Every structure is written in C-alpha cells, then in structure tokens.
Amino acid sequence: MNIGGKHCRAVAWNAASKCPRWLNQCALPFAVIWRESCKPEVIAQAIETMEVRGAPCIGAFAAFGLALAYAKHPNDFINHWLPRFRATRPTAVNLFHACDYMEAFARSHTATPQTMVEAACHYADQEVASNRAIGTHLAEKLAVGERRILTHCNAGWLAAVDWGTALSGIYQLHRQGEKPFVWVDETRPRLQGARLTAWELMQEGVDCCLQADVAAAWMMAQGKVDAIVTGADRIAANGDVANKIGTYALALAAKAHGIPFYIAAPRSTMDADCAHGQAIPIEQRSDYEVTHAQVLNSEGNIEEAMIAAPGICANNPAFDVTPYDYITAIVCEDGIWEP
Numbered sequence: 651m652n653i654g655g656k657h658c659r660a661v662a663w664n665a666a667s668k669c670p671r672w673l674n675q676c677a678l679p680f681a682v683i684w685r686e687s688c689k690p691e692v693i694a695q696a697i698e699t700m701e702v703r704g705a706p707c708i709g710a711f712a713a714f715g716l717a718l719a720y721a722k723h724p725n726d727f728i729n730h731w732l733p734r735f736r737a738t739r740p741t742a743v744n745l746f747h748a749c750d751y752m753e754a755f756a757r758s759h760t761a762t763p764q765t766m767v768e769a770a771c772h773y774a775d776q777e778v779a780s781n782r783a784i785g786t787h788l789a790e791k792l793a794v795g796e797r798r799i800l801t802h803c804n805a806g807w808l809a810a811v812d813w814g815t816a817l818s819g820i821y822q823l824h825r826q827g828e829k830p831f832v833w834v835d836e837t838r839p840r841l842q843g844a845r846l847t848a849w850e851l852m853q854e855g856v857d858c859c860l861q862a863d864v865a866a867a868w869m870m871a872q873g874k875v876d877a878i879v880t881g882a883d884r885i886a887a888n889g890d891v892a893n894k895i896g897t898y899a900l901a902l903a904a905k906a907h908g909i910p911f912y913i914a915a916p917r918s919t920m921d922a923d924c925a926h927g928q929a930i931p932i933e934q935r936s937d938y939e940v941t942h943a944q945v946l947n948s949e950g951n952i953e954e955a956m957i958a959a960p961g962i963c964a965n966n967p968a969f970d971v972t973p974y975d976y977i978t979a980i981v982c983e984d985g986i987w988e989p
Contacts, residue, residue, distance in 0.1 A: 651807035651814075651821070652853050653682060659778075660808045661702060661711045663771050668721075670714035674701045675808055679849035680946050690719035690731055697738040697745075700840070704809020705883045705919055706777045709744030713770035716752040721763035727756055740931045741892055741969050743884040743921045748773060778812040780916035783983035785818025788879065788914050791979070791986070792819055793828055798876045800833040800866060803894035804846040805881025805914065815914040816879040817850065819981075824856050832858040833875060835866055837894060839940045839966060863896050867903035878904050882915040882980075889974030889987075890927025891915075895967055901976035910978040917982050927971035940964035 651658065664671040669688040676699065677683040685701070687693060693715030696702050702711045712735045719731035736749050755761055755769045792799060805816035813821065823830045832851055837843035844860055851858040861869070869875050878900055884892040891897070891913050904911040924930055941958040958964070980987040 651812060651850065654853070659774075659812045660704075660707050661714065661774070661811055663714055663717075663767060663774075669718055670711065672696060672702050672711060673808065675703055675846060676701050676944075677952070678808075679845050680952055688718065688722070690715050690722060691734075693718065694734055694738050697735075703842070704804060705742035705744040705881065706781065706810040706815065706916055707808070708739060708742050709748035709918060710770075710774035710777050710811050712738070712745050713748045713752050713773045716749065716756075717763075717766040717770040720752075720756055720761070720766045728753070739933065741883050741933045742919075743924075744916075744918045747918045774811055777810065777916060777918065780918070780983040781807075781810045781813040781815055781818050784815055784914050784916060784981055785813055785822045787983075787986055788816075788819025788912065788981045789822040789826070791910075791912065791981070792830065792877060792879075793823055793826075794876075797823070797828075798831045798833065798874060800835070800869070800875045800878045800900070801847060802835040802843065802863075802866075802878075802880045802897055802900055803837045804842040804850070805879075806847055806850040808846050808850060809881060814850075815881040815916065816912075817847070819879065819914065820851075820856060821854055824854060830856060832856060833866070833869060834858050834860045835863045835896065835900075836860060837896065838863055839943075841943070842894070866900055870903050870907040870909055875909055877910045877912065879912045879914055882913050882919050883969055884924065884930050885913070885915060885920045885980065886924040886926050886930060887922050888926045889977065889980065889989075890930070891972045891974070891977065891980070892927065892930045892932070892969045893972065895970050898970040898972045898976075901972045905976050911976060912979055912981055913972075913977055914981045917984065920982075927973060930969075930971055932970070933968040935966045935968050937964035937966060940966050
C-alpha cells in the first residue's frame with residue numbers, strides 16, 4: 651500500500667542488510683520510522699511492544715525473525731528461539747502457524763540459512779496474496795452504491811503486511827472508482843483506529859471520519875451505518891471470533907439494528923484445534939495502557955500523558971470473543987462462509 655504515494659509493506663526482508671525491516675507502528679501517525687535489526691531478540695521484542703502488530707503481520711514478521719535466528723544461532727533454534735517467538739503474543743494464532751511452518755522447514759533436509767529466508771519470504775507473500783483475495787470477495791459484498799462502512803481497530807496493510815483484511819475490500823472498492831465512506835472507531839486503549847486506520851485511509855485517499863468507540867451503536871441507530879467489517883486474531887472451529895476488545899459490543903449492536911457484520915481474515919487465522927471461543931486465550935495487558943496515552947506536545951515530540959486518577963488500577967483485556975451467531979459471514983481467501 652502507499653505512504654506518500656510510494657508502495658510499501660509493513661514488514662519485509664532486506665536482502666542488502668540480510669535482516670528484517672519493519673515500520674514502527676508505535677510512532678504512527680506522528681512519524682514514519684523504519685527499523686531493521688540483525689538480532690532475533692530485537693525482532694521478538696518488536697512484536698511484544700506492538701511496534702509490529704496485527705495477526706497476519708505478526709506471523710510474517712515472526713517468520714523473518716526465525717529465519718534470522720536460524721542463520722545467527724542455529725544450535726539454539728529449536729530449544730530457544732522457537733519458544734521465544736511463540737511466547738511473544740498469546741492470542742493471534744497466525745504467530746503459531748508461522749512458527750510451526752518455520753520449524754517444519756528447519757527440520758527438513760533442505761534447510762540452510764538462505765532457504766530459511768526464502769521460506770519466510772514465501773510465507774509473507776502468501777499472506778499478501780490471501781489478503782488481496784479476501785478484499786476481492788469482500789468488495790463484492792460491499793459494492794452497492796456509496797457504502798457507509800464501520801471498522802474497529804486496524805485491519806489494514808499495517809496489520810497484514812500489505813492490502814489488509816477488513817480494509818482490503820474497501821481499498822479495492824476505492825480503486826475501482828466506488829466511493830466507500832468509513833467510520834473509524836478510535837479503538838481504546840491503544841487507539842489503533844485513530845493512529846493507524848485513519849492514517850492508512852487518508853494515505854489512500856478514502857473518505858473517512860474518526861469517532862469514539864461508544865458512538866458506534868448510536869450511529870447504527872441513526873441509520874448511518876450500512877455494514878461493519880473487522881479483522882480477527884483467532885477463529886475457533888465453531889466460527890467464534892477473537893478480535894480487538896470492543897468487537898463483541900459492535901456485533902451485539904449490529905444484530906439489534908439488522909446491520910450486516912463481516913469478519914475478514916485469512917485461513918491462517920483459523921484454529922481447527924480450538925473448539926470454541928471460550929477456549930481462546932485472551933491477552934491481559936498492562937494497566938499503563940489504559941491510564942496513560944501518547945500525545946504530541948507543542949514542540950512536536952511524542953510524550954506519555956496520564957489520563958486517569960493517580961493510583962487507580964485498570965482492567966485491560968486486549969481482545970474479546972464474538973459468537974458465530976452474531977456474524978453475518980466470515981470472508982477468507984477461499985470465499986465467503988455464511989451460517
């Protein structure tokens with residue numbers, strides 16, 4: 651997708667420096683900062699600190715990190731680096747698929763430092779191809795005149811290497827000459843909607859408007875939302891979906907107002923070993939994310955600001971689970987799955 655009219659991927663392998671390269675999402679939208687490192691531990695920490703986030707993107711980035719670990723520390727690859735990367739984030743299943751993929755390749759007779767890099771690049775390319783296919787199927791659902799689409803968190807190219815999942819269909823509609831309009835939930839507490847999704851859409855020239863999360867149900871009641879599309883971090887075998895906290899509330903409101911609610915995600919987000927949503931581990935993050943926020947001060951520097959009463963504790967589940975009964979359809983690269 652585009653930054654200032656130039657095509658970019660959120661994560662990639664830099665062949666010249668022989669290491670992964672990524673866009674630091676924690677700096678957006680205030681600054682566009684590219685990072686790269688030849689240290690596997692730095693790659694793992696970038697996932698933990700959410701410099702790289704979004705289920706498909708985490709998987710591809712972990713694959714690059716494991717290719718680097720294989721080249722730098724081959725004797726520690728199985729016993730140290732695979733468990734290290736698997737421990738970075740608990741909810742997004744794409745991470746574990748990528749780790750399993752790289753482990754299987756490492757155990758094969760064809761594994762070398764170069765072929766491990768090629769395997770990781772292939773994994774990332776497959777994610778991008780899936781994302782584009784998801785967008786094609788989703789655009790068919792959304793292409794009815796001027797659509798007013800609500801989305802939550804970030805499921806664009808920043809979260810998925812390129813194209814995105816939920817935003818892929820919107821981008822394809824836009825490039826086909828349609829005029830989608832997007833309500834962008836700010837997505838507390840880390841504000842991925844305000845900081846990432848809104849920035850992405852503006853880079854692409856898609857008409858959008860930012861709103862507080864709590865405004866979404868009222869906009870539905872006012873007849874100003876035609877469809878809701880979100881991504882997913884894990885889809886259980888029965889179709890229950892784990893996604894950014896707040897998704898379940900949107901699904902309930904959509905059901906009450908008869909608004910279609912779509913999940914857009916590649917097959918790598920589906921977990922056949924997880925029977926239902928209650929078995930999905932939900933990441934609990936720090937109080938600090940709720941009690942503080944990053945702001946841009948008058949000097950143009952990013953700083954942390956406290957936004958809550960001093961000493962208050964905070965509840966901060968990063969995800970929730972939406973039962974399949976509240977989902978109109980799940981859109982993946984293979985097509986559209988409906989109840």
